[in-house]
Amino acid sequence: MDRGLTPKIDAIGNQFGVATLAPASADVVLVGSHLDSQPTGGRYDGVYGVLAGLLAVEAVKARCLDKPAAARRNLAVVNWTNEEGARFQPSLTGSSVFTGALSLEDAYACADGEGTTLGEALSAIGYLGTTPLDKNPVRYVELHVEQADSLEKSSTDIAAVFHSWTTRKISVIFEGDYSHTGSTPMALRRDALRAAGRAIEALYQEVANENAGAHAAAARISVYPNSPNVVAGRVRVWFEIRHEDEAVISAISDRFLRRIERESADIKVAVSIAVDERRLGTALDPDGVALILSAAADLGFKAMTLKTSIGHDALAIQKCVPSSLIFVPSQGGLSHNPREFTAPEALDKGYAVLTEVLWNMVTAKE
């Protein structure tokens, strides 16, 4: 980097650019997000937080030149590895390894649909880093587009996220048997793809039956052998159920799992659970929320607090470092879509709040 930041890359490929603002201090405030995307991702999700973070680090650094004694701790921009989990599951990989919630070995072992592991993929692109962040992280701040429409609907500029929903991610394997599609009588088929199709519909119906505003999805499927003339013998589907209240998730998922077991058994397909992961709703640092609201008010922007239904690196980092998450509006709430859009003026407001929050965190006495 020729921007005067010290580059660091850790063993899971997280990238840091460190601005040494307080040479006597071992502490560092982190700001950033992720540069990875989805196959159908837009231009803002993640990228906005890294680029705005980089510019904010430079702005804070420039302010320190005017007030050399003001900085009490250092500042670094970060790009976390594999936030999206598009190719390797679970998502939030880099930030989870950073906190120790996910072991490096388990992260390396994650395999994509072709069997390539994350460790192999990082090695292939030269990102098995050997220069971990050698400072003590004391705060993390992430600026992101909302990817929902609460801000837009209420004509609000800034959200200070104070909590996240709980998410249950259940990866289910449907096991039938292979046979010829042309000759096998319908009653003898053990069609794992049919069982998966029923389960996808069942998930939607159980969410509707609960009528509590939960979000749920089945967006990834793996079918074997996936050949037009072979009844599918083995299918895996990645399901997820999200709500702010864990009891709602349990109610939906318990009914859902009982139902797909029954509906699959009716067609002689066995159901087993490969992965069952609960990401509990997380409270973000209340001091950070107050700082964001205060900075927005000082700048004359309309702000609100918000719960997010979506996973973010800030929620993973909060496990060991007080973390903050700032949202700006997303047009129509649309994300993971090439039409994702946030107006430049709205992006500028987020950047302005971020810079003030970081300045405060770097210079604050406590």
Place this chain on the structure above:
Amino acid sequence: MDRGLTPKIDAIGNQFGVATLAPASADVVLVGSHLDSQPTGGRYDGVYGVLAGLLAVEAVKARCLDKPAAARRNLAVVNWTNEEGARFQPSLTGSSVFTGALSLEDAYACADGEGTTLGEALSAIGYLGTTPLDKNPVRYVELHVEQADSLEKSSTDIAAVFHSWTTRKISVIFEGDYSHTGSTPMALRRDALRAAGRAIEALYQEVANENAGAHAAAARISVYPNSPNVVAGRVRVWFEIRHEDEAVISAISDRFLRRIERESADIKVAVSIAVDERRLGTALDPDGVALILSAAADLGFKAMTLKTSIGHDALAIQKCVPSSLIFVPSQGGLSHNPREFTAPEALDKGYAVLTEVLWNMVTAKE
């Protein structure tokens, strides 16, 4: 080949081994099947017909040494390219190009799931042949395992196939829109995978409603972007419906297509048909059927005639050359499965019938 056969490979990769039994004749009797398989295929489907065909050619050739003047035409074993259509659709590629029903250009352009074309794949393995069969094919005979259980159930050794079912293959594209699975309210989703799941179940139900013994399947699916956090915006499913009576197929498929259009529209997913192919039921050469039954009777084997629900190269070749199809039993009717099995004695009976049929065809006056 060191078996005294002249090797030929044509432009679509069909492989021939020609035994010149009647040098003065331009005519050749073909015998064979296919060596390609399914990802979950067994040891008999196709391979049996090529190997038994090769041995039968050698047996006929040996008999000609004893009776030099007996052969009135030549004999060749053949391995047709891509019968299964596991990687490249449509199936029956090599035999369809051989008859001219499929143009070489269209065959070369078939792409697999990764976008590699059949032309590229054949080139990569050196099988864009330049030595087409330079003789006039007058008959084709294929020996195959039944892949259904009619022979086993009736304790019959040999079937002379006289006709095939009609098959309608419909490849449907479901088009919704990409959005974030975490934040998009359920009512706003346009989930193409949900629409596909409903359609798979609908196919089974419409077949059951018709209650006419049709076979139908949805065994291949392609989902984009197939990432756990992106509502699937585009899904393609390969459907097929088979029955001996085309009116039954029309009744089922008309109801099925109307239903999936309605059920998809309910969730704001559009339906379009990418491929709609009808493979009409084909009558095989009646003289061949008589020859098979006669040969089986001479050998003391129990034989029957049969309609097949499955596509075979013989059905494609019948378009321009009188063709015959001989079945031996399949244990439990199971095929496209590693547990596919036919007892050695049953295989031997098929080989014995094949040899007599070929001897007759090579030596017959007409």
